[in-house]
Amino acid sequence: MTRAFKMLSFQASVLVACTLLLTVISDVVSAAPAPAPAASVSIANFTFKAQVLTVKPGTTVTWTNADDIPHTVTSTTGAFKSKVLDSGDKFSFTFAKAGQFGYYCALHPHMTGTVIVKA
Amino acid sequence: MLDDHNDDRRGFLKCMAWAGTGALFAFNGGIGSSIGLDAAIAAPRKMALAPFSFVQVSDSHIGFNKPPNADARATFREAIAKVKALPTRPDFIIHTGDVSQLSRDEEFDDAEQMLKEAGLPVFFVPGEHDMLDPEGGKAFLNRFGKGSQGAGWYSFDHRGVHFVALVNVADLKPGGMGNLGADQLKWLKDDLAGRPSSQPIVVFAHIPLWTVYADWGWGTDDAAEALKLLARFGSVTVLNGHIHQITQKVEGRIAFHTARSTAFPQPVAGTAPSPGPLKVPAEQLRSMLGITDALFVRGHDRIALIDSTLSA
Numbered sequence: 001m002t003r004a005f006k007m008l009s010f011q012a013s014v015l016v017a018c019t020l021l022l023t024v025i026s027d028v029v030s031a032a033p034a035p036a037p038a039a040s041v042s043i044a045n046f047t048f049k050a051q052v053l054t055v056k057p058g059t060t061v062t063w064t065n066a067d068d069i070p071h072t073v074t075s076t077t078g079a080f081k082s083k084v085l086d087s088g089d090k091f092s093f094t095f096a097k098a099g100q101f102g103y104y105c106a107l108h109p110h111m112t113g114t115v116i117v118k119a
Numbered sequence: 120m121l122d123d124h125n126d127d128r129r130g131f132l133k134c135m136a137w138a139g140t141g142a143l144f145a146f147n148g149g150i151g152s153s154i155g156l157d158a159a160i161a162a163p164r165k166m167a168l169a170p171f172s173f174v175q176v177s178d179s180h181i182g183f184n185k186p187p188n189a190d191a192r193a194t195f196r197e198a199i200a201k202v203k204a205l206p207t208r209p210d211f212i213i214h215t216g217d218v219s220q221l222s223r224d225e226e227f228d229d230a231e232q233m234l235k236e237a238g239l240p241v242f243f244v245p246g247e248h249d250m251l252d253p254e255g256g257k258a259f260l261n262r263f264g265k266g267s268q269g270a271g272w273y274s275f276d277h278r279g280v281h282f283v284a285l286v287n288v289a290d291l292k293p294g295g296m297g298n299l300g301a302d303q304l305k306w307l308k309d310d311l312a313g314r315p316s317s318q319p320i321v322v323f324a325h326i327p328l329w330t331v332y333a334d335w336g337w338g339t340d341d342a343a344e345a346l347k348l349l350a351r352f353g354s355v356t357v358l359n360g361h362i363h364q365i366t367q368k369v370e371g372r373i374a375f376h377t378a379r380s381t382a383f384p385q386p387v388a389g390t391a392p393s394p395g396p397l398k399v400p401a402e403q404l405r406s407m408l409g410i411t412d413a414l415f416v417r418g419h420d421r422i423a424l425i426d427s428t429l430s431a
Contacts, residue, residue: 045393046335068185068396070221070251076293084221084251087185104293107247110336112294 036060041113043071043085043105048113055095057117062092071111076102171278174202174209174239175323175411177360178380180248181230182220186398191220191382195233197429198381198410202237205412210277212239215360215378216246216288216325218259227262245271246325246361247288256289272303274310280415281314283307285324287339297326297339297361304344311348319354319415321422327359329368329375332388337362349373356422358411362394365426376424379409405430 037059042049044066055061063073065085073082073091079101082091095101095117105111176198183191202212212234219226227249234241243263245256252258256270264271270289275282285307287297299307311320322328328345330338339345349355355373363380364387383396384407391397399407409428416423 046395047393067393070248074293083253086221102293106291107251108336109291109293109295110334 038062040064042066043073043111046071046105046108046111048103048111051112052114052116054116054118057096057098057119058094059117060092060094061115062090064088064090070107072106073103074106076104170414170416172205172207172209172412172414173277174205174212175215175358175360175378175413176202176212176381177215177378177411178217178246178363178382179214179230180217180220180380180382182223182226183382185396187396187401187404188383192229192233194405194408194429195230195381196236197405198408199233199237201410201427201429202239207414209239209412212237212241213282213284213323213358214241214243215323215358216244217248217360217380218243218246218263219249219251222249222251222256222258224258227258231262242275242282242284242323243271244284244286244323244325245288247291250288268306269300269302272306278415279417280319280321283310283320283322285322285328285345287324287326287328287342292340295340296330296333296336297324297328297342299339299341299345304341304348307345308348311352314352316351317353319356319422320349320352321356321358321413322349323358325359326361327366327375327377328357329370331362331366331377335388335394337388337394346370346373354421356413356424358413362388363397364407374421376411378411379407379426379428381408381410381429384408 037056039053039055039059039061041053041061041063043063046067053061063082063085065071065087068087070084070086072084073080075081080093085091095115098117098119101115101117103113103115179195180191181195188194202209218230245259249259250256260267260271267273270286272286273284285299285303287299290300291298326339327337328339328342350371353372357373357375359375359377360380362377363383363385364377365379366377368375384399385394386397406428409426412425412427414423414425
């Protein structure tokens with residue numbers, strides 16, 4: 001009983017220490033100049049993940065093709081259009097303005113995704 | 120029917136002449152100047168009645184080099200060797216698309232060189248992998264689609280059979296599957312108009328013209344409109360690729376068939392998280408790749424399709 005309590009108490013101290021450490025780290029990070037917002041979408045198993053991504057204006061979204069088959073990232077309105085992305089290739093686009101941006105793979109058009117940009 | 124044969128033969132020899140010069144298309148009608156026309160007219164009419172065969176190859180994906188096939192060029196070469204070794208020499212080859220992996224010039228070049236080894240005319244339709252150059256299919260069309268219409272569709276007659284090459288990989292719509300489009304459907308209507316319903320028809324296109332599996336985009340959104348135009352014909356054979364496996368279906372008087380790839384197999388519909396390459400062991404690969412031999416015997420309703428694998 002006593003031993004178990006000691007173990008618990010030790011675990012609790014470790015937890016407290018870790019939390020403190022994390023607080024310090026996050027303080028250091030937030031003290032640095034704010035990096036340009038970025039988000040990523042993976043293309044895997046013929047699916048965009050996340051299928052719906054919500055970001056703030058000015059965010060650069062990077063798609064990475066993790067499939068063994070080439071894909072594209074093609075806006076439904078022509079707002080952006082990647083070249084063909086072979087395995088491992090990336091495509092980035094910065095969403096400056098708020099709005100809803102649908103896109104699809106021009107090779108496999110059943111693959112669709114949306115980026116929602118709002119402040 | 121006999122009267123048609125000269126035209127058919129003329130059309131075909133015209134195509135052979137084209138093939139000899141490196142452009143691989145022939146068109147129905149037999150009008151215009153072409154090398155070989157005189158020979159065509161002089162040819163004995165009896166030949167038109169002989170049974171004939173042609174071969175379908177598909178999805179060569181030249182440039183593909185990942186599991187389960189590190190060298191799609193090697194397996195395509197094996198497929199061509201198989202065509203050359205057929206006991207009955209086919210009259211021509213059709214390639215139902217995805218000639219290349221990424222529409223690169225060197226991929227198209229290699230495919231063309233290897234196909235030349237067969238010494239036969241080749242008729243192509245593009246797959247979605249052949250539309251990836253910056254101009255969206257121009258590289259393919261300049262090489263394999265001279266004289267075709269729109270995104271690469273055309274037709275020709277051969278020994279009384281009407282062959283129609285359709286393109287369902289151009290201008291694909293978000294959320295959709297394969298697509299023929301209004302222009303091509305109008306062209307098809309005109310192409311089929313006035314043909315006797317007794318004339319056998321062979322249609323070939325990359326993506327299946329019936330819905331094999333919608334979740335993976337294995338179908339063509341507006342195929343029903345094309346099939347409506349074909350419904351009055353007594354014998355229609357639809358040959359497709361895209362799904363890298365054999366599937367067959369008969370609906371009314373239309374027989375559908377998909378061919379194996381020469382590069383890599385894909386999973387049976389719905390049996391995997393995605394339609395990506397099926398990573399089979401090396402010793403199994405060639406039993407899942409192959410060609411389709413199509414035999415036409417006058418008097419029979421259907422073209423006999425014989426699939427054979429690279430391992431057989």
